[in-house]
Amino acid sequence: xxxxxxxxxxxxxxxxxxxxxxxxxxxxxxxxxxxxxxxxxxxxxxxxxxxxxxxxxxxxxxxxxxxxxxxxxxxxxxxxxxxxxxxxxxxxxxxxxxxxxxxxxxxxxxxxxxxxxxxxxxxxxxxxxxxxxxxxxxxxxxxxxxxxxxxxxxxxxxxxxxxxxxxxxxxxxxxxxxxxxxxxxxxxxxxxxxxxxxxxxxxxxxxxxxxxxxxxxxxxxxxxxxxxxxxxxxxxxxxxxxxxxxxxxxxxxxxxxxxxxxxxxxxxxxxxxxxxxxxxxxxxxxxxxxxxxxxxxxxxxxxxxxxxxxxxxxxxxxxxxxxxxxxxxxxxxxxxxxxxxxxxxxxxxxxxxxxxxxxxxxxxxxxxxxxxxxxxxxxxxxxxxxxxxxxxxxxxxxxxxxxxxxxxxxxxxxxxxxxxxxxxxxxxxxxxxxxxxxxxxxxxxxxxxxxxxxxxxxxxxxxxxxxxxxxxxxxxxxxxxxxxxxxxxxxxxxxxxxxxxxxxxxxxxxxxxxxxxxxxxxxxxxxxxxxxxxxxxxxxxxxxxxxxxxxxxxxxxxxxxxxxxxxxxxxxxxxxxxxxxxx
Amino acid sequence: xxxxxxxxxxxxxxxxxxxxxxxxxxxxxxxxxxxxxxxxxxxxxxxxxxxxxxxxxxxxxxxxxxxxxxxxxxxxxxxxxxxxxxxxxxxxxxxxxxxxxxxxxxxxxxxxxxxxxxxxxxxxxxxxxxxxxxxxxxxxxxxxxxxxxxxxxxxxxxxxxxxxxxxxxxxxxxxxxxxxxxxxxxxxxxxxxxxxxxxxxxxx
Numbered sequence: 001x002x003x004x005x006x007x008x009x010x011x012x013x014x015x016x017x018x019x020x021x022x023x024x025x026x027x028x029x030x031x032x033x034x035x036x037x038x039x040x041x042x043x044x045x046x047x048x049x050x051x052x053x054x055x056x057x058x059x060x061x062x063x064x065x066x067x068x069x070x071x072x073x074x075x076x077x078x079x080x081x082x083x084x085x086x087x088x089x090x091x092x093x094x095x096x097x098x099x100x101x102x103x104x105x106x107x108x109x110x111x112x113x114x115x116x117x118x119x120x121x122x123x124x125x126x127x128x129x130x131x132x133x134x135x136x137x138x139x140x141x142x143x144x145x146x147x148x149x150x151x152x153x154x155x156x157x158x159x160x161x162x163x164x165x166x167x168x169x170x171x172x173x174x175x176x177x178x179x180x181x182x183x184x185x186x187x188x189x190x191x192x193x194x195x196x197x198x199x200x201x202x203x204x205x206x207x208x209x210x211x212x213x214x215x216x217x218x219x220x221x222x223x224x225x226x227x228x229x230x231x232x233x234x235x236x237x238x239x240x241x242x243x244x245x246x247x248x249x250x251x252x253x254x255x256x257x258x259x260x261x262x263x264x265x266x267x268x269x270x271x272x273x274x275x276x277x278x279x280x281x282x283x284x285x286x287x288x289x290x291x292x293x294x295x296x297x298x299x300x301x302x303x304x305x306x307x308x309x310x311x312x313x314x315x316x317x318x319x320x321x322x323x324x325x326x327x328x329x330x331x332x333x334x335x336x337x338x339x340x341x342x343x344x345x346x347x348x349x350x351x352x353x354x355x356x357x358x359x360x361x362x363x364x365x366x367x368x369x370x371x372x373x374x375x376x377x378x379x380x381x382x383x384x385x386x387x388x389x390x391x392x393x394x395x396x397x398x399x400x401x402x403x404x405x406x407x408x409x410x411x412x413x414x415x416x417x418x419x420x421x422x423x424x425x426x427x428x429x430x431x432x433x434x435x436x437x438x439x440x441x442x443x444x445x446x447x448x449x450x451x452x453x454x455x456x457x458x459x460x461x462x463x464x465x466x467x468x469x470x471x472x473x474x475x476x477x478x479x480x481x482x483x484x485x486x487x488x489x490x491x492x493x494x495x496x497x498x499x500x501x502x503x504x505x506x507x508x509x510x511x512x513x514x515x516x517x518x519x520x521x522x523x524x525x526x527x528x529x530x531x532x533x534x535x536x537x538x539x540x541x542x543x544x545x546x547x548x549x550x551x552x553x554x555x556x557x558x559x560x561x562x563x564x565x566x567x568x569x570x571x572x573x574x575x576x577x578x579x580x581x582x583x
Numbered sequence: 584x585x586x587x588x589x590x591x592x593x594x595x596x597x598x599x600x601x602x603x604x605x606x607x608x609x610x611x612x613x614x615x616x617x618x619x620x621x622x623x624x625x626x627x628x629x630x631x632x633x634x635x636x637x638x639x640x641x642x643x644x645x646x647x648x649x650x651x652x653x654x655x656x657x658x659x660x661x662x663x664x665x666x667x668x669x670x671x672x673x674x675x676x677x678x679x680x681x682x683x684x685x686x687x688x689x690x691x692x693x694x695x696x697x698x699x700x701x702x703x704x705x706x707x708x709x710x711x712x713x714x715x716x717x718x719x720x721x722x723x724x725x726x727x728x729x730x731x732x733x734x735x736x737x738x739x740x741x742x743x744x745x746x747x748x749x750x751x752x753x754x755x756x757x758x759x760x761x762x763x764x765x766x767x768x769x770x771x772x773x774x775x776x777x778x779x780x781x782x783x784x785x786x787x
Contacts, residue, residue, distance in 0.1 A: 084652035141657060167659040195659065277667070280755070300660075302667055305755060306694050329694070350654050352692070353661055382654055407654050440655075466653070491652070 016042040026051040048072060053511050055093060055117065056536065059570045060101030071110045072136075073098070077117035079514050079564055080464075081489055083141060086516055086562070088542055090577045094144075096123040097575075103130035111136040118142070124149030128156035135187075136162035146171035147198065154180035162190040164217075172198030179204040188212040192219035194243045194274060199223040210235045219243025222276035227255050233262035241295075242266070244274035251281045260285045273297035273323075280308040290315035294342075297323040299349045310335040320344045320375075325351040326360030326382060333365030337372025345378040350409060363390030363416070370397035378403040385416035386443055391425025395432035404429055405440035411467040411492075414444040421445050427452035430460075437484075440464040450474035454481020462487040475499035479506050489514040497524035504532050512566035523556030525563055529583035536572055537565040539581045677764040679707050680735070680771070690758045696750060700737075703766070736767045 020043055023029050033043040049072040052058060064070065077093025095117045102109050109131040119142045127134065134157045147170065153163065154177055178193075178200040188208070193200070202224060209215060209232050217240060220229065224245030233239070249256050269289045278301045293316050298309065306329045313319075313332070319340045326348050328336075336343070346369060348361055363386045370376065370393065377400045386408055406426075415422055422443040430436060430453050437459050441449060445468035453460065454477035461484055469475070475495035478488065479502065488510065496519030507513060507528075522539065529537040540562040541554075554560075572582040673690040686706050693699045737749035740763040749757070749764070 081652070083657045084655045085658060086652050141659070167657055169659060276663075300663060300667070302664055303691065327694075349660065350656065351664065353654065353656065353664060382656075409654055411650065411653050464655075466655075 013038075013042050017046050020046050024049070045069060049111075050074070052076070054566050054568075055095075055098070056570075056573050057511070057566060057568045060098045062569065063098075064101060064105045064107060068105075068107075070102070070107050072113075073102075073109065073111070074113040074115075075117060076115045079489065079512060080116075080487070081491065081514055081516070082116055086491065087564075088540065088577075088579060091540065091580060092573065092575055092577070093117045094123075094575065095119050096126070099123050099127050099130070107131075108133055110134055111138075113138040113140075114142055115140040116142065118144040119149070120144050121146055121149035121152070125152040128152045133159060135159055136164075136190075138162065138164040138166070139168050140166040141168065143169040147173045147175050147177040147196070150193075151175055151177035151180040154178065154185075155182070158185070159187050160185065161187050163188070164190055164192040165195050166192065168195050170196055172196060174198050176201045176204070178208065181208050183207075183211070186211050186213065189214050190217035190241075191215070192217065192243065194219040194221050194276070196221045197223075202228045206231055206235065213238075215239065217241035217271075219273060220245035222246050225249075226259060226282070230255060230259040230262050233259070233266055237262075237265045238268055239266060240268050241271040242269050242274070243297075244272075244276075246277040247275045247282055248277055248279035249282055251279075251284075256282065256285065260288075264288045267292070269293070271295035271297075273300075275301040275304070278303055280304050283308060283312050286312070287315050292318060294318055295321040299323040299325055299347065301325065302327060302351045306332045314339055316340060318342050323347040323349070325349050327351045328361070328365075330361055330365040330368070333361060334368045334372075337368040340373060342375060343369070343373040344375050345403075346373075346376065347380040348382055349380075350382040350407075360384060363387045366390060367393050367397075370394040374398075375400075377401055380405040380407075380440075382407045382409060384409055385413060386422060386425065387415045387417045388420060388422055388425035388428075389415075389417065391422065392428040395425075395428035399432045400435065401429065401433040402435050403438040404433065404436060405438065405464070406442055407440065408443045411442055412444045421448070423448040423452065427456075430456040435459055438462045441468060442466060444468075446470050447474040447477070450477040454478050457482055459484055461485060463489070465490040465493055467492045469493045469495060472496055472499035472502075476502055479503055485509075486511045488512075490516070490518060492517040494519055496520055500524050501528060504528055507532065507535055507565060508567050510567065512564065514562075514564050515560075516562040518559075518563075520560055520563060521556060522554050522558055522560055525560055526556065526583050528565070534567055534569070535565050536568050537563065537583045538576070539563055539583065541579050541581065673758060673761075675761060675763055677703065677706075677766070679703075679766045680768045682707060688764075690761060695754050696757075734769055736769050737764065738767055739764050 016039065020029070020032065023032060026049065029043055029047055033040045044066050045068065047067050048069055050063065050067055050070055051074040052063070053076050055075045055077050063073075075095065075098065077095075078087055078091060081087060082091070093116060095114055099112075103126060109127075110133050112127065112134075113136075119139060124145055127137070129152075137153060137160075145168075150163075150170075153160065181188075181204070185208070189212075191208075200221070200223065205224070206228065209218065215236055216238070218232070218236065219241070220232075220243055222245055226245075226247060226249040229244055229247075233242075249259075263285055266289055270293060272286065272289065272293055272295070275298055280303070283304075290312065296313075296316060296319055298304065298312075302325055304325075304327065306327055309324065309328045310332045313322075313336055316322075317339055320342050322336065322340065322343060322345070324347070328348070333348075336346075348365070351360060361381070361383050363383065366379075366381055366383065366386075367390045369379075376398050379401065380403075383406070386406065414420055415425070422441075423446055426439075426441050426445070426449050430439070434456075436457055439453070439457065439460060439462070441464070447470045450469060450473075453463070457463075460482045463478060463482070463485065465488075472495055474493070475490070476499050478485070479499070485506075491514075495515065500515070500520050501524055525537050525539060529535065539560050542561065576582055674687045675690060676685050677688055678685045688699070688702060688706070690699070693702060738746050739749055739757070739761045741747055741760045742762060746765070752760075
């Protein structure tokens with residue numbers, strides 16, 4: 001030990017700096033910075049990319065203080081269940097304070113990636129005007145901005161390479177934001193505006209594409225018609241990643257023929273998505289590019305019939321990532337299983353969210369995929385029904401899952417064949433898949449499944465639970481067993497105070513815990529908050545009058561509707577709205 | 584929602600499967616679970632009768648009741664698909680000779696004649712029919728048999744206003760051109776009936 005320490009002291013800092021340059025993963029860098037003070041110091045001055053998984057775990061000042069050479073920041077805001085309307089609208093996660101602080105400190109920000117954050121037009125304007133070298137903006141599942149904010153980005157960011165908008169709620173002001181890219185802008189490599197609802201100036205779009213010779217990724221929104229797509233493809237045959245806009249036209253028209261020819265010329269397209277408004281009879285135009293595709297997203301095309309999908313997929317022999325709707329059916333999944341031998345990630349989304357509708361996919365499709373696709377390691381599967389036998393078979397066929405998310409459309413449905421809970425099936429999954437890091441369970445489940453998860457899921461980092469378990473024991477099995485657990489989210493399950501308070505120190509090893517419609521009481525939450533000052537324990541109340549009145553009305557013995565707790569270095573947040581009460 | 588006593592807990596233990604409802608030992612039908620979530624009428628909160636406990640939990644999701652945030656799909660995706668489905672829906676009127684009222688179906692929901700036939704079977708088996716002769720025949724499977732058999736002839740009105748026999752053209756073409764469905768009694772389908780029965784059986 002002594003010798004090692006003295007050897008390390010002889011390393012000049014420049015050498016360490018150079019060595020650390022090779023460390024790109026933030027986990028590696030975090031580990032390295034814990035070795036000793038010297039390494040901590042060298043590392044922090046050399047780190048350019050910072051990832052913050054919970055924006056309330058630290059604050060902008062501490063970030064800037066520690067990493068003055070920051071160039072690329074990734075931030076996540078709201079808890080995951082916010083995606084499903086479980087978190088009230090103004091809960092928080094505003095990015096403005098971060099941008100403001102970085103601007104004031106003259107950080108040379110080049111990249112900003114945000115997920116589930118509130119982004120105002122004001123923040124976008126400040127961003128656009130404060131960082132002359134700004135290159136890349138990626139917004140995923142964010143809200144709060146309009147196309148005016150996008151116009152500010154387009155107008156001011158002279159070296160913009162990437163503008164990637166994924167599934168954001170954007171208010172469309174019809175201000176022709178796209179026309180705001182100046183004629184001098186030729187640096188775009190990636191442009192994704194598929195989630196925008198309004199029209200764009202197609203002439204400006206065509207000119208933009210024509211002058212950005214490095215453009216590799218382009219995803220259009222549904223207002224861009226097929227005629228324009230055709231013209232764009234003629235201008236940009238070098239594209240790697242294409243998201244079509246509307247894909248419907250008379251297949252007998254000249255335009256369609258031109259499109260087919262343009263597509264034949266696009267030899268580099270490896271990723272295809274869009275089809276936001278599609279006529280199945282136009283699909284054959286993409287067959288030529290199917291053979292080289294590695295990623296395909298048809299999950300926004302509910303109008304495609306199962307056989308049309310199957311015919312398309314039949315050409316996609318190299319697919320590694322496939323996102324699709326359950327309209328494909330079990331039979332269609334059979335075609336995938338027979339064709340897509342390179343498949344690694346599959347997501348099957350539900351097409352019918354509002355009515356009774358058709359039974360779309362069942363355990364059959366999943367079993368077929370597991371048998372046919374040996375490289376499968378990540379799955380999200382919404383299904384009508386499931387059986388233990390099927391899950392056991394899947395576990396045997398695919399021991400390499402790192403992400404396994406199963407959602408039965410009826411959240412408490414039992415095994416369709418035996419009427420038993422699905423405990424054994426999920427148990428087989430965790431036992432077989434030793435590298436599993438993310439798991440979502442559903443269907444009828446008892447404490448037993450959590451016993452299995454605690455016993456076998458040693459690498460598990462994120463677990464999502466809904467309508468499952470019988471008692472506190474279930475949650476305890478997980479907390480005691482899963483040593484690497486970082487995020488636990490639970491809704492509508494009978495876990496209460498005993499489980500919550502059994503190992504309070506555990507929560508400091510995790511990023512966050514969400515519990516809604518469970519059995520935890522206000523008193524227990526208060527106890528936890530008192531004993532663990534480095535956790536923020538938030539009670540989210542949706543009663544009228546806000547938490548102020550709620551405080552008066554809620555008794556310690558009352559159950560808490562929504563609790564979100566997370567470790568933090570900076571104490572209770574100052575921007576919490578009325579209905580959020582940090583204990 | 585009252586707290587269950589230990590007595591009740593013992594009673595339930597050996598019987599049906601649990602639903603994981605908060606409160607642990609309470610066993611309820613799934614529809615009641617959802618209703619509680621939506622804070623619907625208080626009558627649903629009463630303890631389940633022994634009769635209800637015998638019923639098995641079906642795999643089919645409840646028709647209208649929605650659990651908040653389930654299935655877990657991003658709002659963006661939900662909203663986008665909703666808009667697209669509304670735009671793409673192909674609702675048409677369906678009349679069955681002898682039924683007291685018409686129904687509407689969205690043809691885009693189905694992938695084949697068989698699926699449509701089954702859906703229609705479910706739909707009309709639940710209508711109450713005045714005419715006792717027809718009532719006995721209104722079980723789901725029987726209706727499907729009927730539709731495929733010779734007593735009823737499924738016809739549709741196309742874009743041009745002509746009445747056509749269901750089953751001649753590929754499914755997708757049918758969805759595109761069908762404006763209205765009428766399931767006729769074969770006695771009315773004069774001249775078509777013998778061939779119609781043949782074709783229907785082949786399509787099944």
